[in-house]
Amino acid sequence: MPNPVPIEITKSSPREITIRWDDGHLSVYAIHYLRAECMCARCVNEITGMRILDPRTIAEDLTIMNAEHVGRYGIKFTFSDKHDDGIYTWERLRALDKSLQGDPDKGAE
């Protein structure tokens, strides 16, 4: 079965992103959570995998200023703290959806 891809990505509130997937699932992410899970080289040490970013330093009222597709496989967000290095692949966004975690039928592989 092919990996699910988004058919609609909306900033459903200043603090939330909602993704509608082609398998019918709806994911709602807190923007603060997405920012905290950024996997770019400035947020995570590429060699050790250790998180450099301290989530406590992220503003509670953080929002997303812009979003652009990266190829066919993901999206890049520009957060209101000017951070735009992280690419969120569809696979990763599915894995970040807490409502899918622990469900062997729908969860990340």
Ligand SMILES: [Zn+2]
């Ligand atoms: Zn980052």
